[in-house]
Amino acid sequence: MNQLYFIKKEKLEWRETTAPVINGSLQAIVRPFAAAKCDLDDIYLFNNLNTKLNIGSVLGIVNKDFHRLFGQNFFKGPFPFGHECVAEVVEIGDQVKTIKPGDIATVPFQISCGSCINCNNGVSGSCSNTPPISAYGFGTHLQFGGAMSDLIKVPYADAMLLKISEHIDPIHLASLSDNxxxxxxxxxxxxxxxxxxxxxxxxxxxxxxxxxxxxxxxxxxxxxxxxxxxxxxxxxxxxxxxxxxxxxxxxxxxxxxxxxxxxxxxxxxxxxxxxxxxxxxxxxxxxxxxxxxxxxxxxxxxxxxxxxxGIANARPDAEKVLKLITAKKLNPELVTTKIDSWDNAIEAFLTKTTKVIVNRPRLFSSN
The missing domain is CATH 3.40.50.720 (NAD(P)-binding Rossmann-like Domain)
Structure with a gap:
């Protein structure tokens, strides 16, 4: 399958990689069809951030706790790009109950189990059953794939995926994953x-x-x-x-x-x-x-x-925001400044504007 990779400053590249498969009963495979560039993506897309962090650490400018918490080369390419997306469910494990193939869902950028004490208290950003800072589209040491992929695996489908009604246009909800x-x-x-x-x-x-x-x-x-x-x-x-x-x-x-x-x-x-x-x-x-x-x-x-x-708790707070969107009190489209095609993602994401979203046709009917 194709997956977009961050290589280095101002360089993104499509690469062929192995498609994920379900090997657990709580998992799902989803196909992103709308993906957004996060505010943080801009920082390393347009700066030699990893080099600056390492030099700054040696000089005592960068907080030493950054590398302790996030690893030595968190922003060093190559790694799969993107962590904000809306996807259609393609396949589910045999114990997944809340979604089914063909459903549309937002995929939170954080990996969270939904059953530990932190997740049960709404602190999904600090899930006790996953390594710290487990997320899509960041670094090489905690890699779960990236949103700009033909397919991505969701390890805890019921806990993570938030179903979106067919009555809502999902394209501008791509940043419901994080921002x-x-x-x-x-x-x-x-x-x-x-x-x-x-x-x-x-x-x-x-x-x-x-x-x-x-x-x-x-x-x-x-x-x-x-x-x-x-x-x-x-x-x-x-x-x-x-x-x-x-x-x-x-x-x-x-x-x-x-x-x-x-x-x-x-x-x-x-x-x-x-x-x-x-x-x-x-x-x-x-x-x-x-x-x-x-x-x-x-x-x-x-x-x-x-x-x-602090880090957002993406899944529980996304649910609260979705209620405002469903009630037509909030329209995220007002923040979007550029929409482009999936095939033109490299050029689109290297555009310096506030909120970029790329999309492609869905596999399943929208009716």
Whole structure:
């Protein structure tokens, strides 16, 4: 079968590889037909990231815990590319109960068993029965294949696959595997308790998650949603997604907010978040900080700030977002900036724009 591989900076390549087979009763084989480029993919697609991390580690710039947690060559090619997709079920193991061949499902990027204590508590990103950071489309040390493949194996089909109704156009749900539930993590739990919150999203390197956060906050009834970024494209997208106000990155803002979402992944954005959050407010960070960071803890202490960060729990939070989509309160299509064909995936994914999705015809009828 064909599988797209990341080779090195700005180089992707189709390769022939062995097709997966079912060898366990809880497994499924699925065929992705819509796949998206994650915000994190851009970081290593357009940078010699693995080399920079290794050099930075030697120089003491990169946090030494990165290699301890993720391995020495997490971003070193070649490895199968992609971890956000919607797929059709092709084959199932004899104990799979919730899906059947022909069903459409979103495939969470994390491998999770659904039965351990962490999975049962909604923490699928830290499944106790899989190695840490087990995921599709990342590195060589925990490889489960990539979304840009003719077929991929799902080891725990009932626990992982989230069925999508035939009444919903699935193409723009490709990022329901990762970026969209990561956005839900930023504001969803707080807005479930009380939607009367003011929110500022500081966008940047985490391109689409900040915009999906705007969509989710609006769908859940936040009282005010403002957006800040240095990208004109994303400022326009934020308006389209329903932000009340948009600001350039150097704008002077006098307001303070109940929740500030840091989707900038840079020291400047993080410090702006601390400045703009209200006393006893929440900062939720989607940024990944590979370098050593000094947090202004005394300022955070004086304001009573709660700071939240972490890997998304893709499967349980995707289910919550899908309910908003099914109720027609949320339209992920508003964040999509480029759709292309599966065959043109290499050119499409090397386009520097906010959210790229590629798709191909389905095997099974959509009727």
């Amino acid at each position: 969209i539930p990561d956005a839900y993590r930023n504001v969803g739990p707080e807005l479930e308790k009380n939607p009367d919150k003011s929110i500022l999203v500081i966008g940047g390197k985490v391109k689409s998650i900040g915009l999906y956060t705007v969509l989710i906050a609006k769908a859940m009834g936040a009282s005010r949603i403002d957006y800040m970024d240095y990208s004109n494209e994303r400022l326009e997208l934020a308006k389209r997604c329903g932000a009340n106000n948009v600001y350039g990155f150097s704008s002077k803002i006098t307001e303070q907010y109940d929740i500030v979402v840091e989707a900038n992944s840079d020291k400047q954005g993080l410090f702006k978040a601390i400045k703009f959050v209200r006393p006893n407010g929440l900062i939720s960070s989607s940024g990944i900080y590979l370098k050593k960071m000094k947090m202004p803890l005394i300022e955070m202490y004086s304001k009573g700030v709660t700071f939240k960060t």
